[in-house]
Amino acid sequence: MTSSDNLVRNQGVTAPLGFRAAGIAAGIKATGKPDLALVVNEGPECAAAGVFTRNKVKAAPVLWSQQVLTGGRLRAVILNSGGANACTGPGGFQDTHATAEELAKALSNWGTETGAGEIAVCSTGLIGDRLPMDKVIAGVTEIVHEMAGGLSGGTDAAHAIMTTDTVPKEAAVHHHDKWNVGGMAKGAGMLAPSLATMLVVLTTDAVATPEQLDSALRKATSRTFDRLDVDGSCSTNDTVLLLASGASAVTPSQQDLDAAVLAVCDDLASQLMADAEGVTKRVLVTVRGAVDEEQALIGARAVARDSLVKTAFFGSDPNWGRVLAAIGIAPIELEPDRISVSFNGNPVCVGGTGAPGAREIDLSGADIHVVIDLELGEGEATIRTTDLSHGYVEENSAYSS
Amino acid sequence: MTSSDNLVRNQGVTAPLGFRAAGIAAGIKATGKPDLALVVNEGPECAAAGVFTRNKVKAAPVLWSQQVLTGGRLRAVILNSGGANACTGPGGFQDTHATAEELAKALSNWGTETGAGEIAVCSTGLIGDRLPMDKVIAGVTEIVHEMAGGLSGGTDAAHAIMTTDTVPKEAAVHHHDKWNVGGMAKGAGMLAPSLATMLVVLTTDAVATPEQLDSALRKATSRTFDRLDVDGSCSTNDTVLLLASGASAVTPSQQDLDAAVLAVCDDLASQLMADAEGVTKRVLVTVRGAVDEEQALIGARAVARDSLVKTAFFGSDPNWGRVLAAIGIAPIELEPDRISVSFNGNPVCVGGTGAPGAREIDLSGADIHVVIDLELGEGEATIRTTDLSHGYVEENSAYSS
Structure with missing residues (x-):
């Protein structure tokens, strides 16, 4: 991040090249508000890294996504608000698996050949209840059809992961060497429900290996999200993912990649702190x-x-x-x-x-x-x-x- | 503690033989409420033990009383509410020292030959302000004259150490072998000020060495006061003292002493939890x-x-x-x-x-x-x-x- 780079707030996961996103109301929330978000990496590459909650009680989607990420590849991330799918036993894990399978099928039908093992799942909401899977499954098919190019899909996705957040949170860095990092976040507001679950998806069109992404992501989260401490609680669902499409064809140095990922994370962390409904300081x-x-x-x-x-x-x-x-x-x-x-x-x-x-x-x-x-x-x-x-x-x- | 022993709540530090106590309004609190308490051990013995806050930032009276207790003897304890005398520098420590010296002089004049090195000091209230020493010194002389025999002095003392406590807290065990343990406590209520400082003075007329008292006290506090956790905060002033007069001439077994001290501490801890103004559960x-x-x-x-x-x-x-x-x-x-x-x-x-x-x-x-x-x-x-x-x-x- 140098002075010639550009940090902007009204762009998120679709700011980098090679990504599509969408957000819809699938009926998971009783309120009818948007509750299902999708981020798809159209490549040419699909390297990825993730960091997850240190809570020993981990939600089903965390257990699933950790397993998927051992391969260092992600083609897509599907996120829902309206239910954490935590403490839901083997049935809850099967729900997560079914969601990933359904998305893989829908994306493959749509022309992006994908397996469930390349799909991360994130959930946020009340702990302990099973998700309404009829609505989730129907939503997955619908959201693939809604995927838009351009920035608006990213903003729709940022809206759909909100719980008690009052505003969507996006940030992007445009590097002067013509590659980009974008991201969206929810949660961690003082009044965020169910342990202020923090979900963050970061994207980049840089060319980078899973190891490089992992290194950049761990350095950035340790200095940003790990230093945002609203009430000392640690969610069962916290997830931060970084996906690289390589679509810029630029291979930045590790140092430049670190700096850009850090800048986006730092800005998202400050947005998370600021959007704390009911908080006065x-x-x-x-x-x-x-x-x-x-x-x-x-x-x-x-x-x-x-x-x-x-x-x-x-x-x-x-x-x-x-x-x-x-x-x-x-x-x-x-x-x-x-x-x-x-x-x-x-x-x-x-x-x-x-x-x-x-x-x-x-x-x-x-x-x-x-x-x-x-x-x-x-x-x-x-x-x-x-x-x-x-x-x-x-x-x-x-x-x- | 067996079924033939008797736990009562309307008796405190003067329930055991050999102790006098008093509580007065010395003008330390702006409200004019009682704010100075005294407990005097008239012997024949004056073995004692204490446990103190684990906070590295310790109030002047804690530093003083820890030093005094290395001798394993206490003739008296003087306690004030209305000011913690914490983070007050060398001047604050001198204030504590002067209080002990003044009390030693007053007690000696009254007929109980005492040195400042046998007097513990406890304070509770707002951190960071010096005490109004003119009022404290005048109060020390006055309170020695107020010392009463019987139970009422103990109850007056229990009143004078209250801050946002709504009721004084006392408990005593009368052992069937004709020796007793009594105690008073303040603080740790949800709304207790300045970190819910907990001050506890326990007395016994059993014959016991400082080592036996220390052992009984540490076992009891680890299972009672240490397991009362209102907000995770730990005061600069927390102090629990145990004084033995030997006036019963009974030497209980360590096991019996442990059990009686534990019973009094457990009851006081339950009173501390219950008296949590504003707390609903x-x-x-x-x-x-x-x-x-x-x-x-x-x-x-x-x-x-x-x-x-x-x-x-x-x-x-x-x-x-x-x-x-x-x-x-x-x-x-x-x-x-x-x-x-x-x-x-x-x-x-x-x-x-x-x-x-x-x-x-x-x-x-x-x-x-x-x-x-x-x-x-x-x-x-x-x-x-x-x-x-x-x-x-x-x-x-x-x-x-």
Whole structure:
């Protein structure tokens, strides 16, 4: 990513060459809103990589897609909202398999010869219920017919994976060497249901091997989606996929590929944080001066997950003592007397004790940047999070019932 | 603790022989409510033990009391609400020291020869502000004069350490061999301020060495207060002290001492959970069938801390999928397909998938018992927690400002 590259937000998975996409209402959601999305890689290549939830309780589509991805190839991704298909037993896994088989058949009929073993499946919604398979299967046939070229198909797909998201999330980078990366995302908003499942599909028309894609994707997700921590929960369904068509015929360096994938992921992560219905604050927690980056990350995450810090921010309360207490229980090296903290650039704690005027800092704006300096080393990391609001409690206490 | 022993709730630190206590309003709290408490051991012995917060950011009184306790002796404990004296630098530590010195002087004048090195200090309230030392010092002299024999002094003390607690918390065990254990506690309610600081003072008239007291106290706290987890936060000021006067002249076995201290701690812990202003549910999370007790505890704590589980319970929503997802990210051994979950005895998940009728379970009552069976071994542990309510958000977003 250099200054001559171009990051845009109104283009997504169909920004790179060689991809088609669609989004439709298949009747999976009771509301009748769009709930089925498709992304197809028309090649000439179909290398792919993916990262998945670290939850040991994995939804059927995660188990399926992980298995498919061992081959390093993906021809298509089918995604549904309206049901997570998690904790649904062997029957749920058969539903995922049947969905992939049905799509392979429909795509082959449409002229793109495909097997179920090249199709990833993603689901999001309430945990524990089987999907209405009659509607899913009918939808799969319909959506293949809806596939459009151009950008609109990508945007339709981004709409169809939304749950409590209020806006679709897309981003694309056009590299000056004439290759592109695009992506769409849903979830992780404060009020996102069923553990804020995050689904992301990234596409590129670069020429790249599955290993190169995997390397770029892991580096990017570790610095972006892995550092977005709304409530410490980790979904059964989280999935991030990267598909390469090779249609640009350009083979970028690993470094350039890394940078472009990172830029798209970073922008999508910021969109996920921003679209947090009911959330009143966007909070960045930076720990610097840790002995290394890993410890900085652990410390920042501990503060970002602390309910008392998050409720204080909801109240625009510069209660820096809670930040000290939260970092103090993180399993990292620190010396309490060396810790300094600032809120939006205003020192509130210096050398472990309060700074003059700390209780008068104005945090009434929507953005709060907490910087905690441990003064021990060079390690630095930032977590994106939110406040803990009445809206969070309201939406999450009334979702399934 | 046998059936012939007697657990009572309206007696506390003065239930055992050899202790006096008092509680007064010293003007530390702006509200004028009681804010200074004293417990004095009149002997003949003064063995003692203590456990303290594991937070690396420790309040001045914690640093002081830890140092004092290395001697294994305590003559008195002075406790204040209205200010945590945490993150207050060397000046704050000097304030604690001066408080102990002043109390030693006042007690010596009163006829109980004492040095500051035999006096523990506890504080609770907002982090980051210095205490109004003129009021504390004047209060120390006054409270020594207020010391009463009998039970009422203990109850006055239990009142004076309250912050957002709505009721004082006391418990005592009268052993049939004619020795006693008593105790008082504050904090850990859902809405307790400044990290729900938990202060507990336990007394006994048994004859016991500091080592025996330490052993009994650590065993008891690990199974009671350490398993009360309201919001995952850990205060800078948490302190649990056990003082022995030897005034009964009875030397109980370690096993009997352990059992009596455990019984008092367990009862106080249940009172702490119950007095959670704004909390609508009392929640027990049991993990059984883990490979060992330690893993069961880690699993139960992960579920008890999960914001999405806790908001679902606030909404009386039997959203068992969130329980599966929460246990799935705990760093313990588990096999998703073997996990079973029940709510108040009703199966909601069997073998990793939903049980019939799971979504119709009535959780509208105030008590919810979640049992998660991993079916791997014999490990079992229970955490006491609460729901995540609007009240929690409201109180904790508006405390210091």
